Amino acid sequence: VEGNGIFNNGSRSFFALDTAAGTIQVLRPLDRDPPHGRAQWRLRVTASDGELEAHTDVRVNLKDINDNAPYFPSHTTTTTVSEDTPKGASVVQVKATDHDDPLEADNAQVTYSLEKNAVDESSGSAIFSIDSQLGLITTALCCLDREKTQRYTIQVVATDGGGLKGTGTVVVEVGDVNDVPPRFSRPEWTLDVCESLTPDNVLATLTVVDNDVSNNFSFRVVPGSGRGWQMFRVEGGSGDGGAALPWGNLRATETLDYEDADHRRGFRFKVQVTDMGEEGWKTPDHVAESWVSLRLVDENDNDPVFSEDHAHLTLPEDTPPGTLLTTFTALDPDKGGQGGVRYKIAEDSDPGRQFGVDGSGAVWVVGNLDRETAAAHTVLVWAVDDGNPPRTATATLTVNVTDVNDNPPFLAEPRQVQVVENGGAQVVARVRLGDPDDWRQGHGPPFTVALDPRAPQHVADTFRVTHDKRGDEGRGVGVVWARAGLDREERRSLLVPLLVADAGWPPLTTTATLTVHVADLNDNPMTPASKTVTVYILQPHGKPVPLGRVYVEDPDDWDSTSKTYTWRHHLDGFFLHSSTGDLTMAPDTPDGRYELGFLVSDISQGQTDIEANVTVQVTALDPRDVMDATPLTLATESHRVVREEGE
Known part of the structure; x- marks a missing residue:
């Protein structure tokens, strides 16, 4: 087989x-x-x-026996039905399969039923029905409501002639129909808006409640609905009917300004929304509206404004402190023109602190003026408002200072002259004068010059002064004369007091001093001399120790270049510069007393081999003694007081 x-x-x-x-x-x-x-x-x-x-x-x-239960090829079937579907409308047809022989009795004869049907909460009625022979599911009532239930899940049972069963699941999605009108989430929107927000800024987000999903929202400000309606617009947003609400952004169409009296009153108008697009305005049932009340909040966005921001004044320099110059008045447009303003002077514009301003904007002279220091002042007066941060405005006060004859003349040049001794009677200097006052007002030349009557007798005996009124282009100069030759060995310099006056009325007079230095001539012979130098050494530092110049007695003091120096007897460790006479010592010279002898020659005087002796005392210091010593600081110059005979 x-x-x-x-x-x-x-x-x-x-x-x-x-x-x-x-x-x-x-x-x-x-x-x-x-x-x-x-x-x-x-x-x-x-x-x-x-x-x-x-x-x-x-x-x-083979003869069939009923050993197969019917089954649904797709365990879950999903379908969609619109929420406005009437009663009896087809939802979906299901079909079960039974592998038994359909010709054998009723083994494969399938009937359908709903085992788990959806029930309407309000009536308790079944929402769906099924044709037992065809498996066609239909609506059992009118109508579905997606906003209440978005999805139904029912269980279908297929039963064959032998009682065997199979089950399947049908998910019914409820399709949306725009059957719910929108509404604003608030009946009125009360807003406080800063005036600085520009038309680009969102003033408020107006949210809308609408559980439909097939919406096409459109917003508008209702024309003529209230004060300021034309200054605003609403731009639509989106939403899904769920957690994210649809919205419209409220914006201004022009700049808002609290300082505008109409704006300061605030705005109140209606806004509307429809869920049917621009055509929805024709369907009142799908239009919702709400009020918007908007109040502007003032911000410090304006500088104070001066009624006059420039002033020009001319003052004499002797204007006394306490003099009122002018008053600047400023107002602050913020706070409806009621903002507070205080005044101050910019410090950089008044470095001398010569001006002041009070709370009313009045500007005063508070310090002495001086044309010679500053002939003009540009004073910046600030008006500062009470905002945070404050804003300022600037006013400018220009003060021109005129001259008062308050400065005496002074020696312009020369102030010091040098005259060689033994020169006989001669002109020592032609003295030019200056004056910081304004010459255009007669507060300067022509100047007058004379020897001060209070001059010391030896000065009056030595010099005389004449006035050359044509000198210095007619400004006048003083001519200082030496009555006879000067002697440096008698006086190295002399101070000549000059009485000078300007042409002002009354004229200002003062005493100016001309310093006359007497230049040296080598007109005195030198004589032998000695000196002692004491050297204290704490610690050798490797450099020669300067001991000063070899000394001979000579009234002349400008003749060092005509002298030469030689050793009379040389000692090791000491060094002589033959042209300058400078003497140095080796740093490692031992303690002791050293006697040095030199010969000095002066070719101008024809002198040779004049003896000069230098005694050097070298002493080493113990560092411990130095630690206990008290330091002294010596001045770089020693002043000698000379009392003139008869003073």
Whole structure:
């Protein structure tokens, strides 16, 4: 035997043939139903007598038994139905499969029912029904409401004639219809808005409640609805009917200004929204409205304003402190023109602190004026408002200072002159004068010059002064004369007091001093002399120790270049500069007393080999003694007081 269900491996075969008796036996249970069973099994049987064969076909038809429950090919079916669907409208048709033989009794005859139906909460009625023969699910009431329930899940049961069952799930999505009118989330929007916000800024976000999802929102400010309606617009946003509410942004169409009296009163107008686009304004049932009340908040956005911001004055320099110059008045446009203003002077514009301003804006002279220091002042007066941060405005006061003859003349040049001694009677100097006052007002030249009557007698005996009124282009100069030759060895310099006056009325007079230095001539011989130098050494530092110049007695003091110096007897460790006479000592010179001898020659006087002696006392210091010493600071110059005879 061979055919369906016969395999080489006998243990897998469904049929077996008794070769002697020719009977076919069933070895294993047979299944007629799909997907793995067969309704008919075909076998081919061969009979043989050893020489000849005969063949026959055997067909085994299986009789169905109800052993398969119906099932739904798709366990879950999803469909969508509009929320405005009427009662009895088709939702979806389901179909179950049963692999039993549909011709065998009612084994594969399937009927449908709803096991878990959705129920309307208000009426308790079933929402869906199903045709038991066709599996067509329809609505059992009118109408669905997506805003209440967005999705239903029902269970469908398929039952065959033998009572076997299969279940499937149907998910019904409720499609949205724009059947809910919008509404603003507030009946009125009360806003405080800073005046500095520009038309680009959002003043408020107006949110809308509308549970529909198929919306097309449009916003507007209702024309003529209230004060200032034309100054605002609403730009629409979006929303999904869920957590994110639809919205419209309220913006200004022009700049807001608290200082504008109309703006300061505030604004009140209506806004509207429709969920049906621009055409929705024709459908009142889909239009909602709300009031907007908007109050401007003043900000410090305006500088104070001066009624007059420039003033020009001319004052004499002797104007007394306490003099009122002018008053600057400023107002602050903020706070409805009631903002506070205080005044101050910019410090950089009044470095001398000569001007002051009070709380009313009055500017005063508070310090002495001086034309010679500053002939003009540009004073900046600030008006500062009381905002945070404050804003300022600037007014400018220009003060021109006129001259008063308050400065006496002074020596312009020369103030010092040098005259060689022994020069006889001669002009020592022609003295030019200056005066810081305004010469255009007669407060300067022509100047007069004379020897001060209070001059010391030796000065009056030495000098005389004449006035050259044509000198210095007519300004007048003083001519100082030496009555005779001067002697440096008697006086190295002399102070000549000059009485000078300007041309003002009354004229200002003062005493100016001309210093006359007497230049030295080598007109005195030198004589032998000695000096002692004491050197204290704390710690050798490797550099020669200066001991000063080899000393000879000589009234002349400008003749060092005509002298030469030589050793009379030389000592090691000491060094002499032959041209200057400077003497130095080696830093490692031991303690002791050293006697040094020199010869000095002066070619101008024809003198040679004048003896000069220098005694050097070298003493090493103990560092401990220095630690206990008291330091003294010596002045760089020593002043000698000379009392003139007869003073």
